Amino acid sequence: MYDKRVRALLPLVFILGVGFASVSDAALVGWWKFNDGSGTVAKDSSGKGYDGTVINPVWVDGKFGGALNFTGTNYVDVPAASWSTIRTQATVCFWAYGDPAQQPQANFIFGAFSDPANNDARRMSAHVPWSNGNIYFDTGGPGYNRIEKAGNASDYEGTWTFWTFLKNADTGDQQIYINGVLWHSGTGMKQTMEGVTKFTIGTKPSLAEGWYRGMIDDFRLYDTALSIEEIQAAMTGRGPGLGLASDPIPENESTDIPRDVTLGWTAGQYAATHDVYLGTAFDDVNDASRTAAAGVLVSQGQAAAAYEVATPLEYGQTYYWRVDEVNAAPDNTIYKGEVWSFTAEPFSYPITGVTATASSQSRPDAGPQNTVNGSGLNAQDQHSTELAQMWMSGNTKPHWIQYEFDKAYKIDKLWVWNANQVVEPFVGFGAKDVTIEYSPDGATWTALEGVPEFARATGFSSYAANTVVDFGGVTAKYVKLTVNSNWGGVAQQVSLSEVRFFYVPVQAFRPVPADGATGVALTASMDWRPGREATSHKVFFGADSAAVAAGTAAASTVSAHGFTPPAMNLGTEYFWRVDEIGDAGTQEGDVWSFTTQEYLVVDDFEAYTDDEGSRIYEAWIDGITDGKSGSQVGYDQAPFAEKNIVRGGRQSMPVKYDNSKSAFSEATITFDSAQNWAARGVKSLAIHFAGAAGNTGQLYLKINSTKVAYNGAAADLARGIWQAWNVDLSTAGNVSSVRTFTIGIEGAGAKGILYVDDIRLYPKAPEFITPADPGKANLVGLWTLDGNTNDTSGKGNNGTVIGGTANWVAGVVGQAMDFQSGQTYVDCGKGASLNLTDAVTVTAWIKMGFTAGDRKIASNQDGTTGGYKMGLYTNNIVEFEIRTSANAGTLNRNSPGGTVLQQDVWYHVAGVYSKGQFIKTYVFGNLDREMATTAELGTSTGPFMLGRGESATSYFWLGALDDVHVYNRVLSQEEILWVMGQTQPVAKPF
Structure with missing residues (x-):
């Protein structure tokens, strides 16, 4: 059958044959590729050394290699010194992929402030976008220059977009580019940008608000205003030194590297082969070439971007290495690489966790543990002159100090820092003649032979260890030092500053x-x-x-x-x-x-693109392709995958179905080779799907030819939330050789759209959540809104309609109240039963009569002290807030996750607070978002209201409400499901 889907032609910034402009290395003052992949450091690839610190990192795949995913709790703290050369000109550019479930929302995608506490001190910052969907670009504060323009959702969410923010105070130009094309500009912008003290990526420098949600990749900072050609070159992911090898493994200046290490690197942009230089002298490696190898050219013209050392390296030796990237013929250009270094593993390692005891100590703060706790040592291993950071004995002999290890070690050597008070050169408390004994058990002792005289300390704070005792590999758990004499020969006391034992690792x-x-x-x-x-x-x-x-x-x-x-x-x-x-x-x-790992991925839909050969409908065959059913996988035009309604990653599979001409609709994938779903301990298949309002039909799947019907309610197809369908594979026939997998919807006349994501295999049997009746003992408010606003909980919190008249419409259960005017609400009074502080659960059926906005469902906050509130924020995600007695707000607005609700669709929502523990919100009985909090809900002086918050002028509910419940305790998920009307068990997500 003819496939009517067409490929949408995307605007091309680059034209074949047009060269790329490059900008000088000096102008690039910060380049955070976010390819680090783990840890809390975002390496600066500009060569300037401005590595960023990542708070709560979430590393993901990005536009070029890796990226950071910003979830509302993480950001990058970049050294403010990266702005030290910026005054009149700057360019910031990066790739961003806004989370469709969260955008638009009020964010600072980056901020460089001269005073983080001053909102007006924006030297340069951008909102991509703000909660109103506008893109803002501010520079030069206080009294900052600003340009803004309404953004397109297709630019700031659900797709990778290259953003460039450019300021030239010399000319007054301030510009925003999207994908290398000028999008918005302003003139007369003359304020300068020097004096940055705080620079953050992913949030506002104050950390008080503006948390970005989405992915950011390849973030760059230039201290000049780039040309459009330079912007377009940066968009390709290229940068200074493109022909050079980069990202050395091990990292430059690493220590404790295995002696049989395999060196690795990222190949230069044009490299065909690689020349590897390795040696122990920097100059030899730096100066060597093919014609003057100096004995350090260890591999010439190799194809792989990795080199395994030919023989084991020397223990503790520092090595220098360089990779020259060699172009292919005909030019065979050689790009001389940077010289990197690393230090091989030592022969022996310090013993840690040592316990020290002694015959005596001169005062309470001069005990034996001071000799093994690092007190008094600086980063250069130099010891202080403070007695409180040393051990000093009393006057009574014998003077001994004993060390116990956590287990027996093969001891290599002992470093000694002798007594180092300022008076040491004159008094001589330091140990001189010392007897050393060792023991495997603390009972049987052997004297160590060849113990040298302990060298005298200098009495200066620059003093380093100056005695090494060779233990020759004896095995011991205990070592005892008996000090027979000190350097002064007059004072009866003896003293040591620090000791360090080294062991030879004989175990793996x-x-x-x-x-x-x-x-x-x-x-x-x-x-x-x-x-x-x-x-x-x-x-x-x-x-x-x-x-x-x-x-x-x-x-x-x-x-x-x-x-x-x-x-x-x-x-x-x-x-x-x-x-x-x-x-x-x-x-x-x-x-x-x-x-x-917890699961295997059957398909997470992340690999599909809009390019021919890798489109989603080319893998999942639908009715348009084979003419056998009423299904359509993917959209008519690119992007073919769903970018907004996504459970995990960046996209999901949309399946449109229309059974008006056939009794079913199917999407089928055929695997290149048979998959064994009975191996590796697999027990269950998990499919995650989201429906849409108005969907009809019966969901099913087929594994090879074995059909399995959906075991949940048919109404689940009409619920626009992500739901789990877990299939016990023992009921699905022979799954040891799975060649085809089908998702289908049957039923004559059934029609709708289904979203599928994260198909996985788990080693657990399916589990279910069984709804449970919460009872009425803790029910303190129930407004069924069946033609009146009375409280049917028995607590007498009857409501009065304020600001208009009640409009009664069909609800989920009986009738519902439709709030139409934007000023109407229900005042339910100040009953003590609703003034809760330890715990509260609020549930309601809601239907939005608006596309977006900050609207309140129910609240007893008064704007001055305490209270709780449930509502929808501007991103149409349900949130729950509590306020303390000091009116400080705590809410789960910035918590990860959240379902974006749609207009004119009934949803069951719930908000839950537990004192000193958490705030949670639920949609259709599924946990939607949660946050831990120690904040305590304060007593409110305000009334409980439906359709309004504490503001008397704004945030009123628009749309319908039905069956609002309030409980004075935490309801479990099982109980919330029951309140929603669910009585049959539902699948428990793995």
Whole structure:
């Protein structure tokens, strides 16, 4: 059948054959690619060193490599010094993907302020967008220059857009570009931008408001006004040094790197091959070339962007390396790379957690623990001259100090910082002649031979350890130092500043995955740092921790460090141990553990694009394609996938269906190779779907040819929220060879649209939530709104219609009240039963009579002290707020998640508060958003009102309300479902 869908032609910024302008390295003063992928550091790739600190990072895939997802609780704190060269000219550009479920909302996508506490001190900031959908660009505050323009949702949400904000105070130009094209501008903008003290990405520098929600990638700051050609070049993801190797692995100046490390890097833009230089002298590596290799050209013309060192590196040695990127013929241009460095792992490591005891101490703050707690040491390992950061004995001999470790170690050496008071050069409390003994058990002692005289300290704060005692690899858990004499020879007391023991690791250590890791891929292999004496390794592995610990679990002996386990199951904790085998015997390892990933992805719909060959309807075959049913996968024009109604990631699959000409509608995917849904411990298939108002029909699926009907209510198809359908695969036939999977809707005349996302396999059997009757004991208000505003809870909180007359319409249960004027509300009085402080639950059926706006459903707040309130914010997401006795508001507006409600559709919503614990909101009985809070709800002096908040002039409800309940306790999800009218069990999401 002919496919009527067409590809929408997107505006092209770039034309073949047109060269790209480049901007100088110096002008780029900050470039945060967000390719870091983990941790809390956003590396600055400009070379200026302005690494950002990421608060609550959420790393995701982005436009170019990685990105950061901003959820309303995270941001990047960038050094304000990145603005130090900016005064009259600046350009900020980045890729952004606004969360369709949250936009538009009041945000600062970035802000550079001279005073974070002063809202007027905006040296440069932007709203993309503000809650009214406008794009704002402010510069040069106080009294800042501003340009603004109404934005298009297609630019700021649900798609990657390249934004550029440019200011040139020399010419007065202030401009906004979208995807490399000038979109809005202003003139006469002469205020300058120097003096930035706080720079944040993802929120306002004050951190008080303006949290962005969506993804940001490739954020750049220039200290000049870019040309349009330079903006378009930046849009490609290119930057200074495109031909150079970058992103070294290990990171530049890293320490403790394995001796058999494999070096890696990101290849330059034009590289065909790579020349690798590696040596121990910076100048040798920096100056070497193909014609003057200096013995450090270790690989020439290699194809891979990785190099495995040929022989083990030297312990503790600092190495320098460089990668030159070589173009393909005919020019074969060589781009000389930057010189990076790293330091190989040391032969021995400091012992931590040491306990010290002594024969005596001269005063309470001069105890033996001072010698092992790092007190008095600075970052350069230099010791202070303060006695309170040392040990000093009393006068009575013998003088000894003893150290106990957490276990027996093979000891390599001991560093000693002797007594270092200012008077030390004159008095000489420091230890001189010392006897050292060691013991495996604290009972049997052996004297260490060859103990050197302890060197005298300088008495200056620049003093570093100046005695090293060689232990020769003896094994001990206890070490005792007996000080036979001091340097002065007159005073009876002796003293030490600090000691540090080093051990030789003979056990396996540094496991990968890390001990206790979660979400480990089923394909993961294990690795570790081998013990220094190991010639082979015995690996115990299994799901039984006791068996692994006892050495009775299945074991394999390998010659090199690294182990590939047998097939692992989903969501399972595994235990493993590595015993190191050497000429001196076997060193039993510690038991480590990790937990595998919770699920497998069948389809999350993220890989589909609008390009031919990777469109969503080319994978999921519909009725338009095969003519067999009434379905249509994807939209008529690009973007073909759904970008706004999304459960996870950036897009979902829309399935339109119309059974007017056929009895069913289906979308079917055929897998390239058969999938085994019975392996890896899989028990359930999870499908997440959202319906739409007016949808009809019966949902089903087919695995190969086995049909499974949806086990929930048919009405779920008409609910515009994400719902779980969990299928017990033991009831779905043979799932060990799945070749086709179908989602269908049947029923003659059925019609609508279905959204599908996150199809997964789980190792758990389906579970269900059973609705539970909350009873009436804690019901303090119930307004059924069946032709009147009386309270039927028995508490007497009857309502009075204010600001108009009641308009009664058909409700979900009986009648409902339609609030039409924008000034009408119901005053239910100040009854004590509604003035709650410990806990409250408010539920209601609502239908929006507006497209967007800040509207209140129910409230008893008075604007001065205390009270609670439920409403919809400008993004049409339900929120719940409590106010303290000081009228400080706490609400879950900025919490992750949230369902965007649609106009003229009935929704059941609930808000719940528990004192000192949380605020939660629910839609159709599903938890929608939650936040932890210690804020305490204060007593209100205001009346409880339906359709209004504390404001007497704004935020009135527009639309219908039905069956409003108030309880003086926290209702569970099961109870909220019951109040909604649900009596049959519903699927519990995994």
